[in-house]
Amino acid sequence: MTLSLTESDVLIVGGGMAGGLMAAALMHSGLSVVVLDAAPVPQMPAGAATPRVSALTEASRHMLENVGAWQQLPPARIQPYDRMHVWDGDGTGDVRFAAQDLHTDALGWIVENEALVAALYQVVTASRVQWQPNARTECIRRSEQGWRVTLADGREYCAPMLIGADGARSAVRQVAGIPGTGRDTGHVAIVGSAMTALPHGACARQRFIDSGPLALLPLFTGERGEPEARHQVSIVWSLWPAEAERLMALDDAAFDIALTQASTGCLGDMQFQGRRFVFPIQELHASSYISEGLALIGDAAHVVHPLAGQGINLGLLDAAVLAEEMLRARQRGLPHCHASALQRYERRRRGHNALMLNAMHGFKVLFEASAPPVRLVRNMGMNLVNRLLPARNLFARQAMGRGGDLPQLARSKVS
DSSP, X not given: OOOOEEEOSEEEEOOSHHHHHHHHHHTTSSOOEEEEOSSOOOOOOOSSOOSOEEEEOHHHHHHHHHTTOGGGSOGGGEEEEOEEEEEETTSSOEEEEEGGGGTSSOSEEEEEHHHHHHHHHHHHHTTTOEEETTOOEEEEEEETTEEEEEETTSOEEEESEEEEOSOTTOHHHHHTTOOEEEEXXXXXXXXXXXXXXXXXXXXXXXXXXXXXXXXXXXXXXXXXXXXXXXXXXXXEEEEOHHHHHHHHTSOHHHHHHHHHHHTTTBTXXXXXXXXXXXXXXXXXXXXXXXXXXXXXXXXXTEEOOXXXXXXXXXXXXXXXXXXXXXXXXXXXXXXXXXXXXXXHHHHHHHHHHHHHHHHHHHHHHHHHOOOHHHHHHHHHHHHHHHHOHHHHXXXXXXXXXXXXXXXXXXXXXXX
16 A cells, blocks of 8 residues: 655665765755665764775765765774785785875775765755665556655655666666676675784785685774774685685684684784674676666676775766766756766766776686696786886776766865
């Protein structure tokens, strides 16, 4: 039974980071926007770090600053990193990046996913945007108004424009009949945080092992700036499923030894904190990002291997570019959901995302190669990049999200 019908200009299904930025980018556009979020009301985390974090680029920080969300993040829960260290499992390939080489203060920032969603929620709900938590989608269909969404509790929403920000298993993508080409990575990830004997030194580290990459990301300085907080790192350990199952079966002491050995002791003895989480790692790319009055952003459109931490940065760029094209259409006297606006969005984003997907897959295959000649050439290449400052800086600039077809929202000082 229908309890109510709410009409708007834009419906966003999914209230994560990409959906939240999408809403924030449109909140002063004059368009009525509704976010349908299946999760509860986002809350700013407190105390110990939550398990899932993201490494945000300079472009992502600009976007969050320009919509006012960055300012909502407690400074103690943001960890900048000014160095990166990437090395091969056998120890013969090594690349180091430093912010000072690019004349900047940081290469990126580690932020908890929960904190980022909460900050976007605070900004968006202070505007005219309606963010509906606990909004489980029951049915999505085309209607005379464009799109109609029915929730599990009977509420209905309709709009001429529907945006799918509902993740890799996107119901919006399925209803639109858009195939998602998936690729099995053969990996799962053990995720959590650890205390280290040595301070992390604001350095993001990644070691490539035969079974998959191990990332050690520096965590924030603590609610009160405790010195021991400099010894906290986030763990993203990609592994073959059988190896992950073996490690998950270990007791805490044995797991800590295995983790320390996998990191080559670069931060001394490591002690995993709290519960270990395991997540599947998949790659996916939708055959199209758009349909009539519909667009996909973030993981609904593409899922990238996490070895370079670019997934959420790509999703935030999707949201910013789509908002830019929708507003550009209005300035030209066209509907915000006009086909030309959606086509321009797809042209600007699909190629860039495909390039990143294929690059990450190529890196994964390259570092899993066991043939000695491949390993030799690969590691010689890493050492060459490390010795050549221009080449090293080029890689660092790409990791920071600089250059390319950036939307205005991703640039500093947007009025």
